[in-house]
Amino acid sequence: MSESFDPARWRPAPLLPATEARDGGLVFVVTVLCFLACLTALGVIAADRAARGWSGQLAGEATVIVRAKAGETPDAAAARAAETLAGVTGVVEARALEKEKAYDLVRPWLGDIADLEDLPVPRLVAITLDPRAPPNAEMLDKALKAQGLDAVVDDHSVWIKDIRRAADTVRWAGAAIFLLIAAAAGYVIAFATRAGLAARRDVVEVLHLSGADDGYIARLFQIRFAQLAAVAGLIGAVTAGIVGAALRLAGGGQGLTPALPVAWIDLLAVVPCPLLAAVVATVVAHRTALHLIRALQ
Amino acid sequence: MSRNPDISAASSANEDVVRFDNVSLRYGRGPEVLRGLSFALRPGSFHFITGPSGAGKSSLLKLVYLGARASGGGIRLFGQDLARLTADQRPAVRRRIGVVFQDLLLLDHLSAFDNAALPLRIRGARASEYRSDVAELLAWVGLGARMHAMPATLAGGEKQRLAIARAVVNRPDILLADEPTGNVDPDMALRIYRLFVELNRLGATVLIATHDQDMVARSGRPALHLDGGALTVRAPQGAAP
Numbered sequence: 206m207s208e209s210f211d212p213a214r215w216r217p218a219p220l221l222p223a224t225e226a227r228d229g230g231l232v233f234v235v236t237v238l239c240f241l242a243c244l245t246a247l248g249v250i251a252a253d254r255a256a257r258g259w260s261g262q263l264a265g266e267a268t269v270i271v272r273a274k275a276g277e278t279p280d281a282a283a284a285r286a287a288e289t290l291a292g293v294t295g296v297v298e299a300r301a302l303e304k305e306k307a308y309d310l311v312r313p314w315l316g317d318i319a320d321l322e323d324l325p326v327p328r329l330v331a332i333t334l335d336p337r338a339p340p341n342a343e344m345l346d347k348a349l350k351a352q353g354l355d356a357v358v359d360d361h362s363v364w365i366k367d368i369r370r371a372a373d374t375v376r377w378a379g380a381a382i383f384l385l386i387a388a389a390a391g392y393v394i395a396f397a398t399r400a401g402l403a404a405r406r407d408v409v410e411v412l413h414l415s416g417a418d419d420g421y422i423a424r425l426f427q428i429r430f431a432q433l434a435a436v437a438g439l440i441g442a443v444t445a446g447i448v449g450a451a452l453r454l455a456g457g458g459q460g461l462t463p464a465l466p467v468a469w470i471d472l473l474a475v476v477p478c479p480l481l482a483a484v485v486a487t488v489v490a491h492r493t494a495l496h497l498i499r500a501l502q
Numbered sequence: 503m504s505r506n507p508d509i510s511a512a513s514s515a516n517e518d519v520v521r522f523d524n525v526s527l528r529y530g531r532g533p534e535v536l537r538g539l540s541f542a543l544r545p546g547s548f549h550f551i552t553g554p555s556g557a558g559k560s561s562l563l564k565l566v567y568l569g570a571r572a573s574g575g576g577i578r579l580f581g582q583d584l585a586r587l588t589a590d591q592r593p594a595v596r597r598r599i600g601v602v603f604q605d606l607l608l609l610d611h612l613s614a615f616d617n618a619a620l621p622l623r624i625r626g627a628r629a630s631e632y633r634s635d636v637a638e639l640l641a642w643v644g645l646g647a648r649m650h651a652m653p654a655t656l657a658g659g660e661k662q663r664l665a666i667a668r669a670v671v672n673r674p675d676i677l678l679a680d681e682p683t684g685n686v687d688p689d690m691a692l693r694i695y696r697l698f699v700e701l702n703r704l705g706a707t708v709l710i711a712t713h714d715q716d717m718v719a720r721s722g723r724p725a726l727h728l729d730g731g732a733l734t735v736r737a738p739q740g741a742a743p
Contacts (some may be wrong), residue, residue: 210650212637217629268560411607413666414569416597417624418590420668501591 220412221405221425231397232437235390239441239482242386242477243338249379250471256372258466261336263361263368267345269330270300272355280304282354283328289352290332296338298333316406330356390482391489394430398493409498423494430490431483438482442475448477518542518578519676519707520566525575527561535561539575541633545675548702550710550718552736553728559711560604562728565676566709567601568592580675597625600674600706602682606665608653614640614664615649621672624719636671643667643697659690666694670701677706683714691717 216440269290273282290299333341342360349356402409412422453467469479527536536558543549544576551559555670564570565577579595586594601622608617622632639658640649653661660683661675664675667703669677679698683691695717712718718725728729 210615212615212633212649215629215633217619218616220609220612220620220623223735295525326663383516408609411620412624414567414596414601414603414607415621415624416593416672420595421593421624 206320221408221429221445225433228433231393232433232440234393235434235437235486236441236444238386238390240445241441242383242390243442243445243478244448245382245386246474247445247471248382249453250428250474251467252375252379253372253464254468256368256375260365260368260372260455264339264351265336265366267332267334267342267358267360268325269278269299269332269349270357270359271330272327273325274353274355279328279361281323281329285352285354286328286349286354287330289348289354290330290345293340293345295335295338296332296345297335300331302329302331304328331501387481387485389433391485393490394486396491397487397492398426398430399497401429402494402497406501409501413460413498413501417478419498422498423491426494427491428485429485433478434485434486435447435483437481441482442478443477446472446475510577511666517543517544519547519580520563520709521619523576523578524679525565525577526572527558527565527570529570534573534731536565536728536733537574539733541726541733541735543707545707546702546705547551547631548671548708548725549710550697550721551728552713552715552725552726554666554720555713556656556738557728558731559728560680562726563601563709563711566676567678597621597672598675598679600669602662602665602669602677602679604680604684604711606661607670608661608665610653611648612652614653614656614660615644617664618667618671619652620668625672631640632671636667639667639671644693657684662686662690662694663697666697670706671702674706677708678703678711679708682710683712685705685716 258408269286271279271283273279274442277285280301287299290296308326332345342358342362343357345360346356350502373490409422411424442445447473450469453469453472520541522539522541525536525539527529528534539562546592546626551562552561553672561570564679566579566679570590572584581592581594584595584739609620612620615636619629619632619636622636623629637649640646643666645660645667646658651660653664655665666679666682669679674694682698683694686694691714698708698710722738724738727736
């Protein structure tokens, strides 16, 4: 009763009811959307890392296929090619691979036949290139021809282009999915703002007639939905972070699979989620509320 | 027109707090609720609006508190032409008007204290600046022991007084009340009326829509009588109670 009410200690109550029954549903939906957005971000980062790793590996290596000419054994031709390539600027190491490696490459087609060693199987020379100034295939080819060697240089450029294209596709697809999810979250918040305004039309009317301007009323809804979205974003981000950590732990140093390596630092990608969710909610709720309040007049 | 100096169609527009010139109102494409209303209220005046149900009393008040837009004619408040006010300017005009709505429009999730303090919050005042004023006002309207109560727990007369407290807390230049004594007993009606008189003495221009002909007769105040959407001005009928 009155004895327990001390005006001196009074603090203004929120002008919108503190909790609404439908808030739980909104938080759940936005949480799911934020979770999916965070997982998408983690997936894109991991895919990008994988692509960089593969293209980096391929760019730092080249393979030369050496065919022996008449009067020269395949092993001798391979040794000579390795020696020639080692002298080219930008080649860190050139190593003639054992003949077993060459046989391993053709065995799937020819089978495990006994006289395989009698076949004129080309030898392979593996080259490690200086990543800062790698020679191109033309330079390597020129050096080999200068020594009269019959060889084909594969600098993996075809593969690198494919991997880069695939990585770009993954990046753009990830960004598109992320934007779609953000748009869905914005739409859900706009829908909730409309419902909130419709349900609290009495509050809007009283505030309006008491002299509150449109921006003042819109800010009430904006703050309400920004807080809800921030909470939802936090729950979604934490959940996605836990899933990301589980993927990292499940796959050891390479993440769940070497194809999609998740690093601990990737988990930082989920940190901005609550803020982003709140910003999206702020913008959408403010615009929606302002539009609806003006329509009410 | 009346000879009452507070009501004059010929008075200077700049001196009038409220001025209606040939004002009409219709909602949507419906029939005219009000037509050809012309009157002006001087600062510090006190008037009733009388008339049968459906005569347009509430609609007239709505036009004054900017709850509706006239479909014809011109309205000036505080010397400003409402038709020329921008959306950004209207809230400032509203803040100079206190309204006791017929259905009170109390916010059910706020305490009596929060409801009464609402216009001050909207004005941007800090809680520390108005706490004691709101408490004093609530005590003055007889709600000193119910400051923390939620509207749903208040009796009809208490809600009415809370709505009045909210309407006057901002010291408005115009105080409008729509059937403020409609749901209270005669004693409470008299108390509420005396409250309005006191506020009028403090400088507010008061306009009360009411069915209570006895109160109008006993008040000795002029009345704007509406019937069939048209207005006639009735001079004071008796002495103030």
